[in-house]
Amino acid sequence: xxxxxxREKAERIERALHVLTDADWEMRxxxxxxxxxxxxxxxxxxxxxxxxxxxxxxxxxxxxxxIRKYKLAEQQLLEQLDEIEEMRPVYVRGDADGGPEAxxxxxxxxxxxxxxxxxxx
Amino acid sequence: xxxxxxxxxxxxxxELRGRLQPLEHFELWYWTxxxxxxxxxxxxxxxxxxxxxxxxxSTIPGVHVVPQPDGTFRRELRGPGDVSHVGWPAIAGTMxxxxxxxxxxxxxxxxxxxxxxxxxxxxxxxxxxxxxxxxARALAVYERAxxxxxxx
Numbered sequence: 600x601x602x603x604x605x606r607e608k609a610e611r612i613e614r615a616l617h618v619l620t621d622a623d624w625e626m627r628x629x630x631x632x633x634x635x636x637x638x639x640x641x642x643x644x645x646x647x648x649x650x651x652x653x654x655x656x657x658x659x660x661x662x663x664x665x666i667r668k669y670k671l672a673e674q675q676l677l678e679q680l681d682e683i684e685e686m687r688p689v690y691v692r693g694d695a696d697g698g699p700e701a702x703x704x705x706x707x708x709x710x711x712x713x714x715x716x717x718x719x720x
Numbered sequence: 721x722x723x724x725x726x727x728x729x730x731x732x733x734x735e736l737r738g739r740l741q742p743l744e745h746f747e748l749w750y751w752t753x754x755x756x757x758x759x760x761x762x763x764x765x766x767x768x769x770x771x772x773x774x775x776x777x778s779t780i781p782g783v784h785v786v787p788q789p790d791g792t793f794r795r796e797l798r799g800p801g802d803v804s805h806v807g808w809p810a811i812a813g814t815m816x817x818x819x820x821x822x823x824x825x826x827x828x829x830x831x832x833x834x835x836x837x838x839x840x841x842x843x844x845x846x847x848x849x850x851x852x853x854x855x856a857r858a859l860a861v862y863e864r865a866x867x868x869x870x871x872x
Contacts, residue, residue, distance in 0.1 A: 659780075689785060692778050
């Protein structure tokens with residue numbers, strides 16, 4: 600996808616976040632994963648590190664070499680995305696205590712990712 | 721994960737689904753629908769005795785996150801339990817007709833995942849309608865499976 604389309608998708612998801620409450624932590628985490636991944640692709644494409652047809656879908660599913668390369672340029676952003684990904688089995692697909700707090704943390708991470716990505720616009 | 725935990729998530733996700741506008745909030749509406757569907761799939765498989773409802777959480781096929789006594793979590797290699805998506809992994813053995821019907825409905829829903837969420841396909845009312853129909857079929861199977869389990 601082009602950077603413009605990644606940005607459009609990320610911002611559509613961000614605009615819908617107001618519907619979610621603390622009781623919707625699964626979707627706060629998933630929204631952060633989806634929008635955060637679009638922002639990560641936006642950033643990597645803008646930096647010339649990945650082509651429009653080389654989108655990542657999950658940091659955990661990149662080849663080791665690719666993620667090493669991307670982290671040389673955007674370590675903090677990708678580590679923030681990793682943190683969101685790590686919440687998914689525990690709070691989205693699992694029933695661990697602390698879901699509302701995890702949902703709020705995911706949104707904070709998404710905000711940080713969005714700030715960094717927009718610096719590259 | 722226990723059927724009761726899937727049921728609790730399904731209840732909350734259905735309530736959220738009702739608050740989201742399918743076209744205006746398509747990405748979250750669709751993902752909420754998809755996540756509800758995956759919980760329906762796991763709960764129905766557990767109720768049919770096809771997968772374990774042990775309290776371990778799905779990641780990639782064969783690997784689950786396991787709560788530890790000290791409150792931490794650890795990835796472990798595990799047998800058939802919760803899955804993260806229908807068909808990932810496929811369920812071994814012969815499935816009863818209602819599970820086959822549920823699987824088909826969820827695959828119909830999943831058809832729109834990557835094109836609409838990770839690609840350039842724009843959501844339309846026709847796509848929303850297809851998702852609604854597939855989800856209604858899935859929910860009907862789940863509700864019957866839970867009623868049957870309660871009655872047995």
